[in-house]
Amino acid sequence: MILKLLFRNAFRHRLRTVLTICGICVAILAFGLLRTVISAWYAGVNASSATRLVTRNSISLIFPLPISYKEKIRNVDGVKLVSAGSWFGGFYINEKNFFANFAVESKSYLDLYPEFVIPSDQKSSYLKERKGCVVGVKLAKRFGWKLGDTVVLKGTIYPGNWEFVIKAIYKGRDKNVDESQFFFHWEYLNETVKKLWARRADQVGFYMIGVTSPDIAAVAARNIDKMFNNSFAETLTETEKAFQMGFVSLSQTILTVIELVTMIVIVIIMVVVANTMAMSVRERMNEYAVFKTLGFGGLFLAFLILGESLLITSLGCIMGIILTFPAADAFMGAVGDYFPIFNISTQTIYLDIIASFIVGVVAAIFPVRQAITVPIASGLGRIG
Protein backbone atom coordinates (compact mmCIF):
# COMPACT_ATOMS: atom_id res chain seq x y z
CA MET A 1 0.00 0.00 0.00
CA ILE A 2 2.93 2.33 0.71
CA LEU A 3 4.17 2.02 -2.88
CA LYS A 4 0.62 2.61 -4.10
CA LEU A 5 0.49 5.74 -1.98
CA LEU A 6 3.86 6.89 -3.31
CA PHE A 7 2.78 6.41 -6.93
CA ARG A 8 -0.61 8.08 -6.42
CA ASN A 9 1.05 11.00 -4.64
CA ALA A 10 3.42 11.47 -7.57
CA PHE A 11 0.52 11.79 -9.98
CA ARG A 12 -1.84 13.75 -7.75
CA HIS A 13 -1.14 16.89 -9.78
CA ARG A 14 -0.87 15.22 -13.15
CA LEU A 15 -0.06 18.31 -15.20
CA ARG A 16 2.65 19.45 -12.81
CA THR A 17 4.19 15.99 -12.63
CA VAL A 18 4.02 15.45 -16.40
CA LEU A 19 5.66 18.85 -17.01
CA THR A 20 8.38 18.07 -14.49
CA ILE A 21 8.99 14.67 -16.10
CA CYS A 22 9.17 16.38 -19.52
CA GLY A 23 11.68 18.86 -18.08
CA ILE A 24 13.87 16.04 -16.73
CA CYS A 25 13.52 14.18 -20.02
CA VAL A 26 14.76 17.21 -22.00
CA ALA A 27 17.58 17.78 -19.50
CA ILE A 28 18.71 14.15 -19.68
CA LEU A 29 18.45 14.28 -23.47
CA ALA A 30 20.61 17.43 -23.57
CA PHE A 31 23.01 15.98 -21.01
CA GLY A 32 23.32 12.71 -22.97
CA LEU A 33 23.87 14.48 -26.30
CA LEU A 34 26.44 16.88 -24.89
CA ARG A 35 28.30 14.04 -23.17
CA THR A 36 28.27 12.17 -26.50
CA VAL A 37 29.68 15.23 -28.27
CA ILE A 38 32.50 15.32 -25.71
CA SER A 39 33.08 11.56 -26.18
CA ALA A 40 33.13 12.08 -29.96
CA TRP A 41 35.84 14.68 -29.51
CA TYR A 42 37.91 12.18 -27.57
CA ALA A 43 37.12 9.29 -29.95
CA GLY A 44 40.60 9.38 -31.50
CA VAL A 45 42.20 9.40 -28.06
CA ASN A 46 40.06 6.52 -26.86
CA ALA A 47 40.76 4.48 -29.98
CA SER A 48 44.52 4.87 -29.72
CA SER A 49 46.76 1.99 -28.79
CA ALA A 50 49.31 2.02 -25.98
CA THR A 51 51.78 0.15 -28.18
CA ARG A 52 51.80 2.71 -30.99
CA LEU A 53 54.02 5.78 -31.20
CA VAL A 54 53.84 8.68 -33.63
CA THR A 55 56.97 10.47 -34.82
CA ARG A 56 56.64 13.84 -36.51
CA ASN A 57 58.77 16.88 -37.22
CA SER A 58 59.51 18.58 -33.90
CA ILE A 59 58.73 22.04 -35.33
CA SER A 60 55.23 21.23 -36.50
CA LEU A 61 53.15 18.51 -38.07
CA ILE A 62 53.08 20.44 -41.35
CA PHE A 63 56.84 20.02 -41.81
CA PRO A 64 57.83 16.68 -43.36
CA LEU A 65 60.44 14.10 -42.39
CA PRO A 66 62.68 12.22 -44.82
CA ILE A 67 61.68 8.66 -45.66
CA SER A 68 65.25 7.66 -44.89
CA TYR A 69 64.47 7.88 -41.16
CA LYS A 70 62.37 4.73 -41.44
CA GLU A 71 65.24 2.21 -41.36
CA LYS A 72 66.96 4.08 -38.54
CA ILE A 73 63.78 4.03 -36.46
CA ARG A 74 63.29 0.34 -37.16
CA ASN A 75 66.68 -0.37 -35.51
CA VAL A 76 65.73 1.27 -32.21
CA ASP A 77 65.33 -1.19 -29.30
CA GLY A 78 61.75 -2.22 -28.72
CA VAL A 79 60.49 -1.11 -32.15
CA LYS A 80 58.59 -3.91 -33.84
CA LEU A 81 57.06 -2.25 -36.87
CA VAL A 82 57.37 1.10 -38.65
CA SER A 83 55.00 2.62 -41.13
CA ALA A 84 54.91 6.07 -42.68
CA GLY A 85 52.25 8.31 -44.08
CA SER A 86 51.23 11.78 -45.11
CA TRP A 87 48.06 13.79 -44.79
CA PHE A 88 46.78 14.07 -48.35
CA GLY A 89 44.10 16.71 -47.79
CA GLY A 90 41.99 15.90 -50.85
CA PHE A 91 38.25 16.31 -51.30
CA TYR A 92 35.61 14.57 -53.36
CA ILE A 93 33.90 16.76 -56.01
CA ASN A 94 33.75 19.85 -53.78
CA GLU A 95 35.24 21.03 -50.51
CA LYS A 96 32.05 20.33 -48.56
CA ASN A 97 32.75 16.61 -48.97
CA PHE A 98 35.44 16.61 -46.33
CA PHE A 99 36.87 13.39 -44.86
CA ALA A 100 40.22 12.18 -43.54
CA ASN A 101 42.49 10.90 -46.34
CA PHE A 102 46.06 9.68 -46.03
CA ALA A 103 48.81 8.28 -48.18
CA VAL A 104 50.33 5.40 -46.18
CA GLU A 105 52.83 2.62 -46.49
CA SER A 106 50.04 0.15 -46.86
CA LYS A 107 51.39 -3.22 -45.77
CA SER A 108 52.96 -2.02 -42.54
CA TYR A 109 50.09 0.40 -41.87
CA LEU A 110 47.46 -2.35 -42.04
CA ASP A 111 49.66 -4.53 -39.82
CA LEU A 112 49.80 -1.70 -37.28
CA TYR A 113 46.03 -1.16 -37.37
CA PRO A 114 44.38 -4.55 -36.85
CA GLU A 115 41.23 -2.67 -35.77
CA PHE A 116 40.61 -1.92 -39.48
CA VAL A 117 38.98 -5.19 -40.45
CA ILE A 118 39.37 -5.97 -44.18
CA PRO A 119 38.45 -9.27 -45.86
CA SER A 120 41.70 -11.01 -46.91
CA ASP A 121 40.83 -11.10 -50.64
CA GLN A 122 40.16 -7.35 -50.64
CA LYS A 123 43.36 -6.72 -48.71
CA SER A 124 45.55 -8.62 -51.19
CA SER A 125 43.73 -7.00 -54.10
CA TYR A 126 44.44 -3.55 -52.60
CA LEU A 127 48.10 -4.29 -51.96
CA LYS A 128 48.54 -5.32 -55.61
CA GLU A 129 46.83 -2.29 -57.16
CA ARG A 130 49.02 0.83 -57.45
CA LYS A 131 46.05 3.20 -57.54
CA GLY A 132 44.09 1.15 -55.05
CA CYS A 133 42.51 2.71 -51.99
CA VAL A 134 40.77 1.55 -48.84
CA VAL A 135 37.66 3.32 -47.57
CA GLY A 136 35.71 2.97 -44.37
CA VAL A 137 32.25 1.46 -44.55
CA LYS A 138 30.61 4.71 -43.35
CA LEU A 139 32.41 6.75 -45.99
CA ALA A 140 31.43 4.26 -48.71
CA LYS A 141 27.83 4.48 -47.55
CA ARG A 142 27.96 8.28 -47.47
CA PHE A 143 28.92 8.56 -51.14
CA GLY A 144 27.37 5.31 -52.33
CA TRP A 145 30.78 3.85 -53.29
CA LYS A 146 31.25 0.18 -54.08
CA LEU A 147 34.26 -2.06 -54.58
CA GLY A 148 35.81 -1.43 -57.99
CA ASP A 149 34.49 2.13 -58.25
CA THR A 150 36.92 4.75 -59.51
CA VAL A 151 37.06 7.80 -57.28
CA VAL A 152 38.69 11.09 -58.16
CA LEU A 153 39.93 13.29 -55.31
CA LYS A 154 41.01 16.87 -55.83
CA GLY A 155 44.28 17.50 -54.06
CA THR A 156 44.92 20.65 -52.02
CA ILE A 157 48.42 19.96 -50.67
CA TYR A 158 49.21 18.01 -53.84
CA PRO A 159 47.17 19.85 -56.49
CA GLY A 160 45.45 18.04 -59.32
CA ASN A 161 42.93 15.30 -59.88
CA TRP A 162 43.98 12.03 -58.30
CA GLU A 163 42.34 8.85 -59.47
CA PHE A 164 41.84 5.88 -57.15
CA VAL A 165 40.15 2.51 -57.43
CA ILE A 166 38.31 1.24 -54.36
CA LYS A 167 39.85 -2.14 -53.68
CA ALA A 168 38.83 -2.64 -50.06
CA ILE A 169 36.19 -1.47 -47.61
CA TYR A 170 37.06 -1.78 -43.94
CA LYS A 171 34.86 -2.12 -40.88
CA GLY A 172 35.85 -1.17 -37.37
CA ARG A 173 36.69 -4.01 -35.00
CA ASP A 174 35.24 -1.95 -32.14
CA LYS A 175 32.54 0.72 -31.94
CA ASN A 176 35.11 3.45 -31.36
CA VAL A 177 36.96 2.86 -34.64
CA ASP A 178 36.53 5.62 -37.19
CA GLU A 179 34.90 4.04 -40.25
CA SER A 180 35.09 7.14 -42.42
CA GLN A 181 38.76 7.22 -43.38
CA PHE A 182 40.29 6.96 -46.84
CA PHE A 183 43.83 5.75 -47.41
CA PHE A 184 45.95 4.75 -50.36
CA HIS A 185 49.54 3.81 -51.25
CA TRP A 186 52.18 6.40 -50.31
CA GLU A 187 54.31 5.05 -53.18
CA TYR A 188 51.63 6.19 -55.65
CA LEU A 189 51.76 9.70 -54.16
CA ASN A 190 55.57 9.75 -54.08
CA GLU A 191 55.91 8.64 -57.74
CA THR A 192 53.72 11.52 -58.85
CA VAL A 193 55.41 14.00 -56.52
CA LYS A 194 58.81 12.96 -57.93
CA LYS A 195 57.58 13.79 -61.42
CA LEU A 196 55.86 17.08 -60.61
CA TRP A 197 57.53 18.50 -57.50
CA ALA A 198 60.84 16.68 -57.18
CA ARG A 199 61.97 18.67 -54.13
CA ARG A 200 59.02 17.36 -52.15
CA ALA A 201 59.69 13.72 -53.00
CA ASP A 202 60.74 11.01 -50.51
CA GLN A 203 59.19 12.82 -47.60
CA VAL A 204 56.50 11.75 -45.18
CA GLY A 205 54.34 13.61 -42.71
CA PHE A 206 54.61 11.12 -39.85
CA TYR A 207 55.85 7.72 -38.84
CA MET A 208 53.59 5.24 -37.07
CA ILE A 209 55.65 2.94 -34.88
CA GLY A 210 54.64 -0.29 -33.24
CA VAL A 211 56.54 -1.16 -30.04
CA THR A 212 56.79 -4.54 -28.37
CA SER A 213 55.29 -3.42 -25.07
CA PRO A 214 53.60 -0.28 -23.64
CA ASP A 215 56.24 -0.30 -20.85
CA ILE A 216 59.08 0.55 -23.22
CA ALA A 217 57.13 3.14 -25.24
CA ALA A 218 58.58 6.13 -23.36
CA VAL A 219 62.17 4.88 -23.62
CA ALA A 220 61.79 4.06 -27.32
CA ALA A 221 60.32 7.53 -27.99
CA ARG A 222 63.25 9.17 -26.22
CA ASN A 223 65.79 7.07 -28.13
CA ILE A 224 64.19 7.88 -31.49
CA ASP A 225 64.23 11.62 -30.83
CA LYS A 226 67.80 11.43 -29.49
CA MET A 227 68.88 9.79 -32.73
CA PHE A 228 67.76 12.79 -34.79
CA ASN A 229 68.94 15.52 -32.45
CA ASN A 230 70.84 18.25 -34.29
CA SER A 231 69.74 16.87 -37.67
CA PHE A 232 68.06 19.13 -40.27
CA ALA A 233 64.70 17.58 -39.33
CA GLU A 234 64.52 16.90 -35.60
CA THR A 235 61.70 14.65 -34.47
CA LEU A 236 59.10 14.61 -31.75
CA THR A 237 57.91 11.15 -30.80
CA GLU A 238 54.96 10.57 -28.51
CA THR A 239 52.40 7.91 -27.84
CA GLU A 240 49.45 7.80 -30.21
CA LYS A 241 47.24 8.87 -27.33
CA ALA A 242 49.35 11.97 -26.61
CA PHE A 243 49.44 12.73 -30.34
CA GLN A 244 45.62 12.56 -30.53
CA MET A 245 45.31 14.59 -27.34
CA GLY A 246 47.29 17.31 -29.06
CA PHE A 247 44.38 17.74 -31.50
CA VAL A 248 41.80 17.62 -28.70
CA SER A 249 43.65 20.25 -26.67
CA LEU A 250 43.26 22.68 -29.57
CA SER A 251 39.53 22.68 -28.81
CA GLN A 252 39.90 22.47 -25.02
CA THR A 253 38.05 25.75 -24.42
CA ILE A 254 35.04 24.57 -26.42
CA LEU A 255 35.07 21.27 -24.52
CA THR A 256 35.24 23.09 -21.19
CA VAL A 257 32.25 25.21 -22.19
CA ILE A 258 30.28 22.11 -23.21
CA GLU A 259 31.11 20.41 -19.91
CA LEU A 260 30.03 23.53 -18.07
CA VAL A 261 26.74 23.56 -19.99
CA THR A 262 26.09 19.91 -19.02
CA MET A 263 26.55 20.86 -15.37
CA ILE A 264 24.26 23.88 -15.73
CA VAL A 265 21.58 21.70 -17.35
CA ILE A 266 21.69 19.36 -14.35
CA VAL A 267 21.61 22.21 -11.82
CA ILE A 268 18.62 23.81 -13.58
CA ILE A 269 16.64 20.59 -13.59
CA MET A 270 17.60 20.04 -9.95
CA VAL A 271 16.01 23.38 -9.10
CA VAL A 272 12.89 22.49 -11.13
CA VAL A 273 12.44 19.14 -9.37
CA ALA A 274 13.22 20.67 -5.97
CA ASN A 275 10.55 23.28 -6.64
CA THR A 276 8.01 20.59 -7.58
CA MET A 277 8.80 18.59 -4.46
CA ALA A 278 8.73 21.66 -2.24
CA MET A 279 5.28 22.61 -3.58
CA SER A 280 3.98 19.06 -3.15
CA VAL A 281 5.25 18.79 0.42
CA ARG A 282 3.93 22.22 1.37
CA GLU A 283 0.49 21.27 0.07
CA ARG A 284 0.56 17.97 1.96
CA MET A 285 2.05 19.19 5.21
CA ASN A 286 -1.28 18.50 6.90
CA GLU A 287 -1.24 14.90 5.63
CA TYR A 288 2.31 14.36 6.87
CA ALA A 289 1.19 15.65 10.26
CA VAL A 290 -1.64 13.10 10.16
CA PHE A 291 0.86 10.33 9.41
CA LYS A 292 2.97 11.44 12.35
CA THR A 293 -0.15 11.62 14.53
CA LEU A 294 -0.94 8.01 13.65
CA GLY A 295 2.55 6.99 14.78
CA PHE A 296 4.51 6.96 11.51
CA GLY A 297 8.09 8.12 11.95
CA GLY A 298 10.41 10.39 10.04
CA LEU A 299 11.86 7.51 8.01
CA PHE A 300 8.45 6.73 6.61
CA LEU A 301 7.94 10.35 5.55
CA ALA A 302 11.45 10.42 4.06
CA PHE A 303 10.64 7.25 2.12
CA LEU A 304 7.41 8.78 0.78
CA ILE A 305 8.97 12.07 -0.31
CA LEU A 306 12.29 10.72 -1.53
CA GLY A 307 10.50 7.87 -3.30
CA GLU A 308 8.19 10.31 -5.06
CA SER A 309 11.12 12.49 -6.09
CA LEU A 310 13.08 9.49 -7.39
CA LEU A 311 10.02 8.12 -9.18
CA ILE A 312 9.55 11.41 -11.06
CA THR A 313 13.26 11.75 -11.93
CA SER A 314 13.50 8.07 -12.93
CA LEU A 315 10.57 8.36 -15.34
CA GLY A 316 12.11 11.50 -16.85
CA CYS A 317 15.49 9.78 -17.02
CA ILE A 318 14.11 6.68 -18.78
CA MET A 319 12.26 8.83 -21.33
CA GLY A 320 15.35 10.99 -21.81
CA ILE A 321 17.61 7.97 -22.39
CA ILE A 322 15.15 6.43 -24.86
CA LEU A 323 14.92 9.69 -26.80
CA THR A 324 18.69 10.22 -26.80
CA PHE A 325 19.17 7.45 -29.39
CA PRO A 326 16.96 8.87 -32.19
CA ALA A 327 18.19 12.37 -31.28
CA ALA A 328 21.80 11.21 -31.61
CA ASP A 329 20.99 9.67 -35.00
CA ALA A 330 19.44 12.95 -36.14
CA PHE A 331 22.44 14.88 -34.76
CA MET A 332 24.79 12.49 -36.56
CA GLY A 333 22.86 13.03 -39.80
CA ALA A 334 23.29 16.77 -39.45
CA VAL A 335 26.93 17.02 -38.34
CA GLY A 336 28.26 13.50 -38.98
CA ASP A 337 31.04 14.88 -41.22
CA TYR A 338 32.67 16.50 -38.22
CA PHE A 339 32.12 13.60 -35.82
CA PRO A 340 33.02 10.33 -37.56
CA ILE A 341 32.32 8.48 -34.30
CA PHE A 342 29.16 9.52 -32.50
CA ASN A 343 28.13 6.63 -30.31
CA ILE A 344 26.15 6.92 -27.08
CA SER A 345 28.45 5.11 -24.72
CA THR A 346 27.42 2.92 -21.80
CA GLN A 347 29.27 5.41 -19.62
CA THR A 348 26.96 8.21 -20.84
CA ILE A 349 23.91 6.10 -19.95
CA TYR A 350 25.35 5.47 -16.48
CA LEU A 351 26.06 9.20 -16.11
CA ASP A 352 22.43 9.92 -17.11
CA ILE A 353 21.22 7.54 -14.40
CA ILE A 354 23.63 8.88 -11.77
CA ALA A 355 22.72 12.49 -12.61
CA SER A 356 18.98 11.82 -12.34
CA PHE A 357 19.50 9.91 -9.08
CA ILE A 358 21.48 12.81 -7.61
CA VAL A 359 18.81 15.26 -8.80
CA GLY A 360 16.09 13.10 -7.19
CA VAL A 361 17.91 12.87 -3.87
CA VAL A 362 19.03 16.50 -3.65
CA ALA A 363 15.58 17.77 -4.67
CA ALA A 364 14.03 15.79 -1.81
CA ILE A 365 16.44 16.80 0.96
CA PHE A 366 14.81 20.08 2.00
CA PRO A 367 11.19 18.89 1.64
CA VAL A 368 12.03 15.79 3.71
CA ARG A 369 13.65 17.92 6.38
CA GLN A 370 10.68 20.26 6.39
CA ALA A 371 8.15 17.42 6.70
CA ILE A 372 10.09 15.69 9.47
CA THR A 373 10.85 18.72 11.59
CA VAL A 374 7.52 20.54 11.50
CA PRO A 375 5.72 19.99 14.84
CA ILE A 376 2.58 17.89 14.51
CA ALA A 377 0.39 20.57 16.04
CA SER A 378 1.68 23.14 13.53
CA GLY A 379 1.25 20.67 10.69
CA LEU A 380 -2.34 20.05 11.68
CA GLY A 381 -2.77 23.81 11.96
CA ARG A 382 -4.72 23.76 15.14
CA ILE A 383 -2.90 25.56 17.90
CA GLY A 384 -5.30 27.47 20.15
Place this chain on the structure above:
Amino acid sequence: MAPIIEIKNLTKSYRRGNQSIIVLENLSLDIKENDFLALMGPSGSGKSTLLNLIAGLDKADSGSIIVQGIDISLLIETELAKWRADNVGFIFQFYNLIPVLTAFENVELPLILTKLSKKERKEHVFTALKLVGLEDRMDHYPGQLSGGQQQRVAIARAVVTDPAILVADEPTGDLDRVSAQEVLKLMENLCSTIGKTIVMVTHDPRAAKKAGNIMYLDKGVLADDPQTSFQECV
Protein backbone atom coordinates in the same frame (compact mmCIF):
# COMPACT_ATOMS: atom_id res chain seq x y z
CA MET B 1 -12.36 3.81 39.64
CA ALA B 2 -8.78 5.07 39.02
CA PRO B 3 -8.53 7.80 36.40
CA ILE B 4 -7.21 6.69 32.99
CA ILE B 5 -5.67 10.15 32.48
CA GLU B 6 -4.12 12.15 35.32
CA ILE B 7 -2.96 15.66 34.54
CA LYS B 8 -0.93 17.41 37.21
CA ASN B 9 0.15 21.06 37.26
CA LEU B 10 0.34 21.30 33.48
CA THR B 11 1.76 24.50 31.98
CA LYS B 12 2.22 25.22 28.32
CA SER B 13 3.28 28.39 26.57
CA TYR B 14 4.14 29.40 23.02
CA ARG B 15 6.64 31.92 21.79
CA ARG B 16 5.57 34.54 19.32
CA GLY B 17 8.60 36.62 18.48
CA ASN B 18 10.02 37.79 21.76
CA GLN B 19 6.77 37.24 23.60
CA SER B 20 5.86 34.14 25.56
CA ILE B 21 2.14 33.43 25.60
CA ILE B 22 0.91 31.15 28.36
CA VAL B 23 -1.83 28.91 26.96
CA LEU B 24 -2.30 26.51 29.89
CA GLU B 25 -1.35 27.41 33.43
CA ASN B 26 -0.85 24.94 36.24
CA LEU B 27 -3.78 22.85 35.09
CA SER B 28 -4.73 19.64 36.91
CA LEU B 29 -7.41 17.26 35.76
CA ASP B 30 -8.42 13.61 36.08
CA ILE B 31 -10.35 11.79 33.38
CA LYS B 32 -11.97 8.52 34.33
CA GLU B 33 -11.96 5.42 32.16
CA ASN B 34 -14.98 5.09 29.88
CA ASP B 35 -15.70 8.80 30.32
CA PHE B 36 -17.03 10.96 27.46
CA LEU B 37 -15.60 14.36 28.26
CA ALA B 38 -16.39 17.54 26.36
CA LEU B 39 -13.90 20.38 26.62
CA MET B 40 -15.47 23.73 25.91
CA GLY B 41 -14.27 27.28 25.93
CA PRO B 42 -13.76 30.32 23.74
CA SER B 43 -11.21 30.41 20.94
CA GLY B 44 -7.68 30.66 22.29
CA SER B 45 -8.69 29.24 25.66
CA GLY B 46 -6.20 26.36 25.30
CA LYS B 47 -8.61 23.47 24.77
CA SER B 48 -6.98 22.21 21.54
CA THR B 49 -3.55 22.61 23.16
CA LEU B 50 -4.76 20.52 26.10
CA LEU B 51 -6.08 17.91 23.67
CA ASN B 52 -2.72 17.84 21.84
CA LEU B 53 -0.90 17.32 25.12
CA ILE B 54 -3.25 14.53 26.24
CA ALA B 55 -2.80 12.82 22.85
CA GLY B 56 0.98 13.13 22.96
CA LEU B 57 1.14 15.44 19.94
CA ASP B 58 2.89 18.23 21.83
CA LYS B 59 5.10 18.62 24.87
CA ALA B 60 4.24 20.63 27.98
CA ASP B 61 6.62 23.13 29.57
CA SER B 62 6.06 21.59 32.99
CA GLY B 63 3.74 19.23 34.79
CA SER B 64 2.87 15.63 34.01
CA ILE B 65 0.32 13.68 32.03
CA ILE B 66 -0.04 10.12 33.24
CA VAL B 67 -2.04 7.88 30.95
CA GLN B 68 -2.72 4.33 32.13
CA GLY B 69 0.22 4.66 34.51
CA ILE B 70 2.69 6.01 31.93
CA ASP B 71 3.98 9.58 32.25
CA ILE B 72 3.94 10.51 28.59
CA SER B 73 5.69 13.82 29.25
CA LEU B 74 8.85 11.76 29.89
CA LEU B 75 8.72 9.85 26.61
CA ILE B 76 11.05 10.76 23.76
CA GLU B 77 9.60 11.41 20.28
CA THR B 78 9.94 7.85 18.91
CA GLU B 79 8.47 6.33 22.09
CA LEU B 80 5.68 8.85 21.96
CA ALA B 81 4.90 7.95 18.34
CA LYS B 82 4.68 4.27 19.29
CA TRP B 83 2.56 5.12 22.32
CA ARG B 84 0.16 7.16 20.19
CA ALA B 85 -0.15 4.34 17.64
CA ASP B 86 -1.02 1.87 20.42
CA ASN B 87 -3.21 3.96 22.71
CA VAL B 88 -4.86 6.90 20.99
CA GLY B 89 -7.37 7.25 18.16
CA PHE B 90 -7.77 10.65 16.49
CA ILE B 91 -10.86 12.33 15.07
CA PHE B 92 -10.30 15.72 13.43
CA GLN B 93 -12.66 18.54 12.47
CA PHE B 94 -11.79 18.27 8.77
CA TYR B 95 -11.54 14.44 8.83
CA ASN B 96 -7.91 14.53 7.57
CA LEU B 97 -8.31 11.48 5.38
CA ILE B 98 -5.65 10.86 2.75
CA PRO B 99 -7.38 11.83 -0.51
CA VAL B 100 -5.49 9.38 -2.72
CA LEU B 101 -6.42 6.38 -0.57
CA THR B 102 -9.81 4.65 -0.53
CA ALA B 103 -11.92 4.44 2.62
CA PHE B 104 -10.57 0.92 3.15
CA GLU B 105 -6.95 2.03 2.70
CA ASN B 106 -7.41 5.04 4.98
CA VAL B 107 -8.73 2.81 7.75
CA GLU B 108 -5.96 0.28 7.13
CA LEU B 109 -3.26 2.95 7.49
CA PRO B 110 -2.70 2.72 11.31
CA LEU B 111 -2.62 -1.09 11.06
CA ILE B 112 0.49 -0.96 8.84
CA LEU B 113 2.43 -0.16 11.99
CA THR B 114 1.18 -3.33 13.70
CA LYS B 115 2.38 -6.89 13.22
CA LEU B 116 -0.96 -8.04 11.81
CA SER B 117 -0.99 -10.07 8.61
CA LYS B 118 -2.67 -8.69 5.51
CA LYS B 119 -5.64 -10.98 6.08
CA GLU B 120 -5.98 -9.91 9.72
CA ARG B 121 -5.71 -6.26 8.70
CA LYS B 122 -8.48 -6.76 6.19
CA GLU B 123 -10.71 -8.31 8.86
CA HIS B 124 -10.02 -5.43 11.27
CA VAL B 125 -10.75 -2.80 8.61
CA PHE B 126 -13.96 -4.52 7.61
CA THR B 127 -15.10 -4.69 11.25
CA ALA B 128 -14.30 -1.00 11.80
CA LEU B 129 -16.11 0.09 8.63
CA LYS B 130 -19.07 -2.08 9.59
CA LEU B 131 -19.12 -0.41 12.99
CA VAL B 132 -19.59 2.98 11.34
CA GLY B 133 -22.00 1.59 8.74
CA LEU B 134 -19.77 2.15 5.70
CA GLU B 135 -18.80 -1.38 4.72
CA ASP B 136 -20.45 -0.81 1.33
CA ARG B 137 -18.31 2.29 0.67
CA MET B 138 -14.90 0.84 1.33
CA ASP B 139 -13.70 1.34 -2.26
CA HIS B 140 -14.73 4.98 -2.39
CA TYR B 141 -12.19 7.77 -2.22
CA PRO B 142 -12.80 10.56 0.33
CA GLY B 143 -13.78 12.90 -2.49
CA GLN B 144 -16.61 10.52 -3.38
CA LEU B 145 -18.08 10.59 0.15
CA SER B 146 -20.17 13.20 1.97
CA GLY B 147 -18.76 15.09 4.95
CA GLY B 148 -20.64 12.86 7.42
CA GLN B 149 -19.42 9.73 5.68
CA GLN B 150 -15.85 11.00 5.65
CA GLN B 151 -16.04 11.66 9.37
CA ARG B 152 -17.36 8.14 9.93
CA VAL B 153 -14.41 6.76 7.95
CA ALA B 154 -12.16 8.88 10.18
CA ILE B 155 -13.84 7.35 13.25
CA ALA B 156 -13.30 3.86 11.79
CA ARG B 157 -9.60 4.76 11.32
CA ALA B 158 -9.48 6.00 14.92
CA VAL B 159 -10.91 2.80 16.40
CA VAL B 160 -9.38 0.18 14.08
CA THR B 161 -6.34 -0.37 16.34
CA ASP B 162 -8.65 -0.60 19.36
CA PRO B 163 -7.07 2.25 21.34
CA ALA B 164 -8.20 2.97 24.90
CA ILE B 165 -8.57 6.69 24.29
CA LEU B 166 -10.20 8.65 21.48
CA VAL B 167 -9.47 12.34 21.08
CA ALA B 168 -11.75 14.41 18.91
CA ASP B 169 -11.15 18.02 17.90
CA GLU B 170 -14.42 19.66 16.84
CA PRO B 171 -15.63 16.43 15.22
CA THR B 172 -18.93 18.00 14.17
CA GLY B 173 -17.55 21.43 13.33
CA ASP B 174 -17.67 20.89 9.58
CA LEU B 175 -20.90 18.86 9.42
CA ASP B 176 -24.56 19.65 8.87
CA ARG B 177 -26.93 19.02 11.74
CA VAL B 178 -28.09 15.56 10.66
CA SER B 179 -24.57 14.30 9.97
CA ALA B 180 -23.37 15.84 13.25
CA GLN B 181 -26.07 13.94 15.14
CA GLU B 182 -25.06 10.68 13.45
CA VAL B 183 -21.39 11.20 14.33
CA LEU B 184 -22.19 12.11 17.93
CA LYS B 185 -24.44 9.09 18.31
CA LEU B 186 -21.63 6.92 16.98
CA MET B 187 -19.20 8.40 19.49
CA GLU B 188 -21.72 7.93 22.28
CA ASN B 189 -22.00 4.25 21.31
CA LEU B 190 -18.23 3.84 21.22
CA CYS B 191 -18.15 5.09 24.79
CA SER B 192 -21.14 3.24 26.15
CA THR B 193 -20.94 -0.09 24.28
CA ILE B 194 -17.22 -0.54 23.54
CA GLY B 195 -15.94 1.30 26.59
CA LYS B 196 -13.74 3.90 24.93
CA THR B 197 -12.64 6.98 26.83
CA ILE B 198 -13.37 10.01 24.68
CA VAL B 199 -12.02 13.52 25.07
CA MET B 200 -13.76 15.91 22.72
CA VAL B 201 -13.10 19.58 22.09
CA THR B 202 -16.17 21.39 20.86
CA HIS B 203 -17.76 24.79 20.50
CA ASP B 204 -21.15 23.25 19.94
CA PRO B 205 -23.30 23.05 23.12
CA ARG B 206 -25.50 20.40 21.50
CA ALA B 207 -22.44 18.23 20.90
CA ALA B 208 -21.23 18.90 24.45
CA LYS B 209 -24.59 17.81 25.84
CA LYS B 210 -24.07 14.37 24.30
CA ALA B 211 -20.97 13.97 26.42
CA GLY B 212 -21.40 12.66 29.93
CA ASN B 213 -19.02 15.20 31.34
CA ILE B 214 -18.31 18.83 30.36
CA MET B 215 -15.33 20.90 31.34
CA TYR B 216 -14.97 24.57 30.60
CA LEU B 217 -11.60 26.11 29.88
CA ASP B 218 -10.93 29.82 29.90
CA LYS B 219 -7.56 31.53 29.49
CA GLY B 220 -5.72 28.32 30.20
CA VAL B 221 -7.47 27.41 33.46
CA LEU B 222 -10.45 25.20 34.20
CA ALA B 223 -13.58 27.01 35.35
CA ASP B 224 -14.58 26.47 38.98
CA ASP B 225 -18.24 26.18 38.08
CA PRO B 226 -18.51 24.31 34.78
CA GLN B 227 -22.32 24.39 34.81
CA THR B 228 -22.46 28.20 34.93
CA SER B 229 -19.72 28.46 32.35
CA PHE B 230 -21.60 26.08 30.12
CA GLN B 231 -24.76 28.17 30.44
CA GLU B 232 -22.68 31.24 29.55
CA CYS B 233 -21.24 29.42 26.57
CA VAL B 234 -24.71 28.40 25.36
